[in-house]
Amino acid sequence: MAAIKLEKLNKHYGTLFHAVKDVDLEIADKEFVALVGPSGCGKSTTLRMIAGLEDITSGDIRIGERVVNHLPPRDRDVAMVFQNYALYQHMSVYDNLAFGLRNKKTPEAEIKAAIDRAAGMLGLHELLQRKPKQLSGGQQQRVALGRCIVRNPQVFLFDEPLSNLDAKLRAQMRIEIKRLHAEIPTTSVFVTHDQVEAMTLGDRVVIMRDGRVQQIGTPLQVYGKPANKFVAGFIGAPAMNFIEVTVRDQAGAVSVEGDGLRLTVGGPEAPALAARNGRRVILGLRPEHLVLGNSVQGLGFDARVEVVEQLGSEILLETRVGGSSVTAARVPAETVVVRGDQVRLSAQPGRLHFFDPETELPISG
Amino acid sequence: MFGEQQRFVLLLIAPAALLLLLFQVVPIFIGANASFRNWALYDPKKTWVGFDHYAAVLSDPAFLYVVLPNTFLFMALSVAGALLAGLALALLLNRPFRGQKLVQTILLVPLMVAPVVAAIMVRWIFNDQFGIVNVVLEAVGLEGQPWLVQRWSAFGIILLTDIWLWTPWFTLLLLAGLQSLPKEPFEAAAIDGTTTWRVFRFLTLPMLRPVIVVCVVIRAIDAFRTFDIVWTLTGGGPGRATELFSLYAYVHAFLNLDLGRGSAAAIVGGLIILVIGVALFRLVDRIAKA
Numbered sequence: 166m167a168a169i170k171l172e173k174l175n176k177h178y179g180t181l182f183h184a185v186k187d188v189d190l191e192i193a194d195k196e197f198v199a200l201v202g203p204s205g206c207g208k209s210t211t212l213r214m215i216a217g218l219e220d221i222t223s224g225d226i227r228i229g230e231r232v233v234n235h236l237p238p239r240d241r242d243v244a245m246v247f248q249n250y251a252l253y254q255h256m257s258v259y260d261n262l263a264f265g266l267r268n269k270k271t272p273e274a275e276i277k278a279a280i281d282r283a284a285g286m287l288g289l290h291e292l293l294q295r296k297p298k299q300l301s302g303g304q305q306q307r308v309a310l311g312r313c314i315v316r317n318p319q320v321f322l323f324d325e326p327l328s329n330l331d332a333k334l335r336a337q338m339r340i341e342i343k344r345l346h347a348e349i350p351t352t353s354v355f356v357t358h359d360q361v362e363a364m365t366l367g368d369r370v371v372i373m374r375d376g377r378v379q380q381i382g383t384p385l386q387v388y389g390k391p392a393n394k395f396v397a398g399f400i401g402a403p404a405m406n407f408i409e410v411t412v413r414d415q416a417g418a419v420s421v422e423g424d425g426l427r428l429t430v431g432g433p434e435a436p437a438l439a440a441r442n443g444r445r446v447i448l449g450l451r452p453e454h455l456v457l458g459n460s461v462q463g464l465g466f467d468a469r470v471e472v473v474e475q476l477g478s479e480i481l482l483e484t485r486v487g488g489s490s491v492t493a494a495r496v497p498a499e500t501v502v503v504r505g506d507q508v509r510l511s512a513q514p515g516r517l518h519f520f521d522p523e524t525e526l527p528i529s530g
Numbered sequence: 531m532f533g534e535q536q537r538f539v540l541l542l543i544a545p546a547a548l549l550l551l552l553f554q555v556v557p558i559f560i561g562a563n564a565s566f567r568n569w570a571l572y573d574p575k576k577t578w579v580g581f582d583h584y585a586a587v588l589s590d591p592a593f594l595y596v597v598l599p600n601t602f603l604f605m606a607l608s609v610a611g612a613l614l615a616g617l618a619l620a621l622l623l624n625r626p627f628r629g630q631k632l633v634q635t636i637l638l639v640p641l642m643v644a645p646v647v648a649a650i651m652v653r654w655i656f657n658d659q660f661g662i663v664n665v666v667l668e669a670v671g672l673e674g675q676p677w678l679v680q681r682w683s684a685f686g687i688i689l690l691t692d693i694w695l696w697t698p699w700f701t702l703l704l705l706a707g708l709q710s711l712p713k714e715p716f717e718a719a720a721i722d723g724t725t726t727w728r729v730f731r732f733l734t735l736p737m738l739r740p741v742i743v744v745c746v747v748i749r750a751i752d753a754f755r756t757f758d759i760v761w762t763l764t765g766g767g768p769g770r771a772t773e774l775f776s777l778y779a780y781v782h783a784f785l786n787l788d789l790g791r792g793s794a795a796a797i798v799g800g801l802i803i804l805v806i807g808v809a810l811f812r813l814v815d816r817i818a819k820a
């Protein structure tokens with residue numbers, strides 16, 4: 166078991182492409198950290214540098230007490246699950262699981278015991294004699310997980326392991342991975358572009374963009390207190406609505422005005438906003454924090470329904486506020502609403518986010 | 531009888547089919563016909579003799595105990611040698627290094643050399659009086675050898691020439707095969723702590739096997755018919771010690787002018803290649819499916 170520490174980690178490809186920029190990250194022993202971000206954000210490169218599959222340009226990587234910067238992958242005591250499983254196609258499942266241990270010349274009896282244990286955890290017993298080609302995608306990914314477990318490494322690395330599975334299997338495997346981590350707590354780094362996976366699996370979530378870490382925090386922290394507009398928009402589905410508004414401070418009563426809406430701000434962010442009287446800021450509203458009706462004084466606005474998505478459990482409304490801004494809202498499934506309806510939406514107090522349009526940093530009290 | 535589209539297709543195939551017919555199929559039938567007759571240039575009667583020539587070829591001790599063993603030995607060793615050398619070079623070239631493209635191009639040179647030219651070159655290199663090999667040996671105080679008039683050295687030189695000529699062909703195809711292998715299993719193996727040898731033995735080789743088998747099949751059939759370098763280097767000598775099947779047929783047909791006997795030998799050889807070819811292709815099929 167080991168902690169991982171990345172210090173000022175950089176990766177250049179040639180002179181033009183700076184894939185990973187000054188990444189600092191400390192992962193505690195047995196912690197499960199999810200790296201998430203859009204494609205090309207450097208999350209996979211970071212993971213591959215931890216694995217030793219990519220050279221690092223500068224900075225340090227520590228696993229446990231050791232600096233592993235220049236160690237080959239085999240000396241780092243890590244195991245990795247790949248997006249396309251990377252199973253050894255011409256070997257049986259048993260041999261796939263045994264391969265890493267046979268590399269270390271482990272006695273066959275011990276190998277068999279380790280495989281028995283892993284196969285039990287993952288339900289692989291019936292599949293041991295098959296070839297990977299004869300397995301479904303989900304089964305193959307379970308074998309790949311098993312290959313990691315039997316080696317009992319210090320660190321598990323996951324490189325988008327669920328991306329090739331269909332939605333239902335993905336949800337199942339997510340639970341499986343979560344259960345495994347509870348049964349054999351091992352330091353884990355999980356790379357994904359799917360914020361739902363990151364939020365559900367990670368003890369902490371690291372959001373990256375363009376090679377830089379945007380925010381590191383627990384799922385609740387990154388959802389509730391996003392470090393910038395990018396994180397706010399990336400975390401949460403459907404994504405947060407952003408509306409350009411102007412701040413009005415009328416003798417202590419702070420409000421924001423946009424095209425077709427005017428909201429009174431009374432929370433702790435009011436003084437910080439008041440200081441920007443007359444300037445433009447970006448208002449962020451999560452769809453789940455909008456309710457139908459005029460329930461809250463000063464936080465309601467009119468909207469015209471453009472698209473109705475009935476999900477059974479709820480309805481997603483795509484609405485137009487004023488001339489331009491589009492806003493999504495989540496409302497109860499029983500609501501009777503059709504395209505073209507005028508509705509009244511209200512923001513929940515204390516759930517308003519404000520961002521500086523230039524720096525994209527949050528404005529808060 | 532045919533639709534417009536089929537007529538067009540047939541029209542397009544016709545030139546190639548005609549050439550194949552005239553220069554491959556018809557000669558085979560002429561040869562087969564000749565193999566059943568006393569078809570010597572000085573004997574215009576072309577008497578039908580049935581299987582006499584076949585009996586003569588198959589009971590000829592030179593054919594059975596020298597030519598056939600030579601041919602099979604040559605085929606096996608030449609293919610194995612070029613395969614091993616080609617695989618080694620392909621593995622070396624598969625890792626990036628400075629000047630890789632240049633080395634790759636230089637390696638192709640033997641493929642561009644006509645086999646006869648290569649054979650003449652090698653013959654001079656191993657010439658017992660003027661050859662560079664003997665000059666060097668004598669300069670360091672060793673005794674020069676009459677390389678091409680001793681059975682096994684002559685056979686070895688023929689083999690080495692053929693291997694030298696064909697190694698780049700293997701390198702090229704195996705390198706293409708290596709570069710088309712998925713890289714994730716190799717990364718997984720690196721993380722699993724696999725030694726270079728075990729990566730080669732348990733990943734590279736099994737994954738490359740289909741390419742290797744196809745190369746071996748094509749090359750083995752081709753090696754069976756080798757003529758030019760042997761004819762140029764030793765002419766089958768010393769005596770008939772390095773005579774291969776194609777030389778045997780050639781000598782009978784075009785030096786002894788016994789076209790019947792030569793044709794019979796050629797057809798026997800053709801049948802042998804057919805059997806070997808079918809067996810090897812079955813093997814490919816099995817390996818491809820496995």
